Amino acid sequence: MVERLTNRCCFKDSRSAFQVAAQWRQIRCFAVIAIIALLSVSRFESYAFSQSPELTVAASFQGAESVEAQERISLRLSRALEHNEGRIAILIGGTDVTRLFGIGVTDYVYEVSLPLPTGENPLTVYLVTPENEWRQIASIPLRVASAATTTITALPATDPPAAPSAESNRKTSFIPSLTLGLKSQAAQAHFPDSNAPQRERFTDFTMQGSLRTEMAGADYSSQLQFDVAGSSYRSEALRFGELGENAPLIDLSSYLMQFQVRRAKFRVGHISFGSSRHLINSFSSRGISLTLPVTKRTDVSLSALNGTSVIGWDNFVGLNRRKHQVLAGTLGFEMSPETPGRLRIESGFLHGSLLPISNFNQGNITDAEQSKGFSFRVIAAAPNDRFRLDAGFTRSRFNNANDPALNQSFDVVSVRETTRNARYLNATANLLDNVSIGAGRKASFAFTFQHETIDPLFRSVASYNQADRFQNQFEAVASVAGVTATASHLRLNDNLDDIPSILKTLTRRTSVLVGAPLASVFGSTGKGLAWWPRVSYGYEQTHQFGAGLPTNSGFDNLNQVPDQISTNQTALADWQFQQVRFGYRLNRSFQDNQQPGRELDDLSNLINAFTVGFTPHQAIDLNVEASGERAENLATRRVDRTKRAGVNANWRMTNNSTIGATLSALFAGDGLNLSKNRNAEFDLQWSYRFVKERDPYPKVQGQFFIRYANRYSRGLDRVFGLNNLTKLQTLNLGVSFTFF
């Protein structure tokens, strides 16, 4: 295992026996994929030469009174298309849904990505010639019985249909909304006393409100949105975790003010900024930004943001603390403004300083940090997206600022300021792009190369990147008649400065993912259609190993140096019937440690999970989940098993009244009977909604709910001598009113 990488830019690893074996496994994987692809193609080719002069279409729903919105439908051509005939296009009503159909030799299967439109709509089939001439070959009435809230053809013409005159573009809207609520815990029971809730009974007032305004004219527009929330119970205040008893009861949860004059845009509030991977990348926080098109080709974006995402009235603009602030800008240049993205060059800068504070929705190990830097980025695409390129370079100067909480009363070694680089390149070639392979089938093939080098000690305060890594990744994506296959291989090294006392680690990862809707692969139609699942299989193998025993390092034994091969396999299958959905997931992972002295420290995990969704009636939803987990520690020969079952049911009794129930039970234990856990949670809830509307008063909506919850937990551990039993039952009810 012991080997030393002499040149970090080359992957000249000496191969021990197991590495050769691992590579053979990778080669075998690629070979299997290639054979599958070839078999698929050859099968489709054999159909391509079948001939028949007239093209007709038969539909699975012909003769049926109606179909359900979630029903899988299919079409069958009387013959396969020839090479030069073109392709088939399918419209439901006025919506082209061709891409939602899985394409077989002569069969086109709607995969129920979105519900079908309710009512009667014609399903029209066109033959589209290579010259883009659309010739109608069939029009079949499609009646869909059940109502669906969103469908594929929900095409609203939301804007007033008028010519682009200044007068017609002028609009103003003011949309307030307010909800006042009362919630209480009417009763509770618990066991033991230590499990008593903080408040046995309570009644709290709550509120939430929003205000949105919009103004638009010929050359300008503005949108303002404010959200606030509050509670009479201080511990529920939005910033109780930060301010404790000083947290305001009613607080600002988020806001955004956006002003646009022609193409210039100014924003204040919660915004996201940056597209430089290593400098500032989708950095979300409170602050201000300005986007200014300078010329037709050139645009400038500037922003000043708080160091972390915040909520609340304080620090309203987000720029109160200079030591916790990020200033950034981007200068963009489009070579061809008529075709954005064809060739764009961006240059960015950043000056940032962070205090050791976490984002509102984030937990992490924080530091006081400062960095400034610049970046360049090039994005290019060939016509038809045949080739795409995204490359960037960043140089950043970083330092850790003084952190009294870390230093405490000690004279801490200071961090030296460092200036380091990072670069990346992503290149994709679409070698085949929807190429006809006969019988109306298409094939695509794309190859992607990704490279990234991040110097040791590189860091920018507005982008997360693990420093000290050099990696190349090769990825191939093939799609043949609905079957997609992705294969990738990653090679990664660290310790780029080759510091002899720091462990150098090498990582090799190979993965394969294959997915297919079996119905379209096997050309099934009609009644048997639903029995063919959509399946996928993923395989990933990672080999991570140390290059050797570092000297002067604290490593004194080879068993401290990693050498692990881990494999992870996942298989998925989904079935979709009219009223029932069924899913199955199988996952197996194996961590195989190979370093001397730890050969048996291996872990094996197996997961089986089932989901069933049942909709016997429009008003009833029932979901059932069951899973079994098996974790085996080969060193201790201990096998832990976890079984979980969950049921979730909703019954919309009337338009106003809903009952919901949730039950979850978990059983866990080991084969040696050393530990046992039993957990159960049950919730039953009824809610009733009512609306009051009487002129001249505005509409008021109200809601009442009552919920019973039961929690049970039993834990037994004979090793640690633990025997815990906790129970809790609560009865909660509440009422709320929404105005406007």
Place this chain on the structure above:
Amino acid sequence: MIKLFATVSFLALAVTAFGQSPQVRVNPTGVNVNASGPTVVFLTFGPLTNRAPAEGCWCGQLIPAAPGIGFKCNPATIFGCLPARSDFSTRSGSQGFTDIMSIPASVSRRAYQAAQEGAVSSFFYVRRFINSSGGPDEFVAVTCRMSGGGARTPFALTDVKLSFESDKPILLVKPGERIPRVKAEISYNGTGRLKGRWEIVQPGDELPAERDLLTEASLPADQRALQQRYTQISRFNFFLPPGTRYVLDGPDPLRLPNVVEGRYLLLLRIEASDDKEGDSNLAAVGGEGVVHSGAVAGFPLPPLRYFVGSGTEKKSEGEIRLAQPAENATIPSGSVPGFSWVGRSGAAFHRIEFVDMTGHAVLSAVLLPGEQSYRAPSWLPERLLDGRAKWRVVALDQSGKPVGETKWRFLRITITK
């Protein structure tokens, strides 16, 4: 170093032999840590007897602690001390002390820079214990070996960020409105199974305490079963290979409650998993058994809040960019144009829509993610009044609900007869 520890062990045995309280020990005594980022390790000290834990600091060298017991940090090589914000240490068992050692990246950085200058790359975490009966302080050290932070490093979460698809910190939605997708961006060291549950705190439920928000592995064994449980939405169990980052998809948005008005907290509950590198052997510190601590974290996992009631969530604009044809483009009817755009990342579908100047829908097409162009049918010009039309692109989520849209762009197709 071996000699140092041998000496310490000998002293401990000697003291024990003379009837004194046994010296405080720690397990594990040495761990691999991430040289380029933060590291979190579950440590158990014991037996404490009549000693109270004081500060824990990192340093590059140890020196004898005399008149104290053990070895303490060389004051000239201190890299920092465990800040209060990351201190989740607690008493455990009868005489134990559980310490979640959260090494900030700045400490690893100091150690790295020292190694660059030729110093020994390993550094030490030293906990001081104060003898309440007036005896000397004791110092107990853990060796931190600089590595890549992958396999052989304890499996630990170093950064967890929860967010909605819409990227708002807190969401307000109307009753019945679909909650956007949720994701947890997780940075980690080591490798192992990430398993746990998504739970929801509903209106009226008691809020979780800080202990409830810690991952199970961040608590001593005797406190893990005492974490409060809430309504379970779904369960997950995934393998995380040696790496640094993983995006955990949230529960199915259809399963997130959106009927009853009020405040909801979505909780990410991570259970302890088996991880040899993170094991803490209590037998080595006067206890019994091995505590598994895979997926330890040195911070509470943040809850994700949303409110059902009044909501003015608006479809986001500007995330999709129309490319071709340009605004007010004029195209001869013989060449029906191709339409292209830059799509919204994360959208399940994109729908391109065409309406005539009366606002009447003429054509739409639903396209899969990654498809960023559409060639309109040859008959499109015939269905337009005066050849004028507007077109735009709408991003849809998995259920078909619009989650973003562009503004309408005008187009004129000249009719040639």
